[in-house]
Amino acid sequence: MRAIDLYSGVGGWSLGLALSGIEVVASYERFEPANETNRKNNRHHAIKEDIRTMRLEDLPTGIDLVVGSPPCTQFSYANRGGGGDIADGLKDIYRFFEIVEHIRPKHWVMENVPRVADVLRRELRAGGQLAKFADLAPSIHVVNMEEWGLPQRRKRCLAGDFDFTLLEKYRENLPRRTLGETVSALSGETVSDPVYGIELARRLLVDHVVEPVLDAEEERVNRAAKTTHTVYNAMPFPDPLDRSVRTITATCTRVSRESVVIAAPEADGAYRRLTLRERASLQGFPITFQFFGSSHGRKATMIGNAVPPLFAYYVGNACLGTKPAALPEPGEAISRFSPPNARPPVTKVDLAGKRYPADRTFRFSVPALNFKSGVRFELSNKRAGTCPDWHVAFYFGHSKDIKILSLGEGCLKAVMSTLPPTILSQLANPIEELRRAVQKADVKRMQDVWTRARPGGTRPFDLLDQLGGYADLIAQELEGLTEDQSTLALAHLLRFEAGDNASSLPGLPKLQRLARRVLAGAIMGGVVNHELSLSHPRQCVVDAPRAVAG
Incomplete structure (x- = not known):
């Protein structure tokens, strides 16, 4: 089966499909640093392209599967309290459907934030902005990826034409993984990948620099933002280690509600953010996958915006029709992945703010x-x-x-x-x-x-x-x-x-x-x-x- 990956980011879809045995012919993404990461890890044609304006005639032929994750910014409730520009966001979904209609693959799958499920149901009706694509008749679902072995409560809309019933059958025998298991697996002198079982000497593990613990003020701000936020519901502080982690996001400053903060195993009574490698493992990337970002923040954005390749692996198998009894373990499938030869740049971790803008809000x-x-x-x-x-x-x-x-x-x-x-x-x-x-x-x-x-x-x-x-x-x-x-x-x-x-x-x-x-x-x-x-x-x-x- 041959596939293309639209709005591909660092290649989470591409990696997961490749692990399932699907050939990803090309991927398309306008953010070149993400393309570099995709290209060096997945070793395929990762093209810098504005998908809104690309020529349909330039797409490859003989494609069986189209996958993609149009930008979710305008649909996310995390963006201005859900006040994004829906009309602008729909332009990318419209374009995704145009490409699917042009290629007419055997299967197609689109991933986005949960809110998009209702947007699709509404706009695909007569009179809606996507009504001309109603004949694609997508199956629309909201899934929680922790049910497919991801140690993260990542809820997403999944829409497309593929065997969703088969995908659901896979989850019946999959393990429920926790945040603590991931942190522990990456803490020893010999590191063991919590999903794929790969072992590395810790000194060879990239992007696993543990930050200094939060200072008293940072701890207070984080605790207040999570437990007594002025508007949003309370969440625990620190994040509990005995369950899956909440959604890994693209932004993770030292003082924010979104950042995952754990009790630091390295220091009693102290707290720290996750390392980049811990975040990547929680997203289902193998520990040998490398992120070629020029800064700590850019790498964190790449990781948070990615489609978890572990989940993409199961979607790929559903498209192939793999029976549950014949489904290989991820630890077996990882043999299809060859880590990049190049090492990414070493990036400094974010430190406590020595000085903030003069108009810092309290x-x-x-x-x-x-x-x-x-x-x-x-x-x-x-x-x-x-x-x-x-x-x-x-x-x-x-x-x-x-x-x-x-x-x-x-x-x-x-x-x-x-x-x-x-x-x-x-x-x-x-x-x-x-x-x-x-x-x-x-x-x-x-x-x-x-x-x-x-x-x-x-x-x-x-x-x-x-x-x-x-x-x-x-x-x-x-x-x-x-x-x-x-x-x-x-x-x-x-x-x-x-x-x-x-x-x-x-x-x-x-x-x-x-x-x-x-x-x-x-x-x-x-x-x-x-x-x-x-x-x-x-x-x-x-x-x-x-x-x-x-």
Whole structure:
């Protein structure tokens, strides 16, 4: 069987098909560094080509199988919260279908992010942008590649004309692999490939340089981004080793929600990111496959964007009609792969940022005041003119209608005016202590500390933790409020901020259930914002709007 690979990247499809016994005649990709990796590893004609504009007449003839992975950027929910340009993304899928229609192979398979499944079903209907290809009648599925032996929960849309039922049968007897097995397999002096069984002396293993562990600030940012993210659902920190890993992505900075972070086996109580080689093994590449990128980041992008060749191997066998009982183990099939003779450039690992951009963003929820589903009190450093405006705001509502309370001084008065004298008396001490704590914070230099432009001074996370502690103290004093009193104070707060629209604000039932904690956060935020505004240079002060904004 002869195949071509479209939007081929580093050749994950090509390698997997070759392991199954399919000849990949040519692959097409416009990113030349990926072509170099593909060419040197898979030893076939990897052509630099913009598939949108290539001539159909230049494609080879006698092709039995067309595979490809059109760019997923516009369809991915990781891209601007799912706000990519769908129309632009459809141009590549349209072109893929044009090529399939032109070649008319026995089989074809397209891989993309799960969202594309619904896009295909919608656009292939009459009147859709892909309606002219309805006669291709693709079988459309969303698969989780961990079910085919990949140690990664990588969900993808698989569409095409091939025996999907046979592909499903393969998974019945395949092992479930874990992140920990991969990390352990690559940790010894003699390294054993966790999928293919290849053994190498560790000194011969490329791209397996273990990074320095995360420093305290990096650990805090990663932990917060994963466990208490201001919008998205919580995920574990560190990533558990006893199950498959979540999706390996193309970006993996030292401080991000997407990066996989593990407890460092090399240092107790410390955490690190995965090495490039660990990421590649989790993607199903053999340890002898080499990535010819000019930097650590470029190699990581190549790996994260690739189609896992282990899964492509099973798809290839399904296209060949290999019966489950006759399916070779990957460790047998790997004999078809000849590692490249050339060694890739040695690239330096990313280190902790010695200095960040002057406008580095800080945006984290206050401890004990993150109520999930986007409802939280948040400290951030929104810029105002030439200086950062550090302030606390309250976010609530639901994913499609988030409201923001600015928590200005008037808001504080609105809340306090409804509280009974006994509660006001109890609040006097914690409020005064909070005022002094903020006054002591060196807010004028805090941005410089956050960007590491200068040492010393107040760190934003130190201030954040203090705010959480004082919010707890205020909440304890508010426990004496009756349900009616707390409901009345909350209503007064919302009317002050939203006026006549207060009764129609989203998420009111949740706010009412959390009334005392919300009031505690509002009091804390009002006090803090007043003191922070006094700490800013005059030219940096910007009055926050009173009205609720979306």
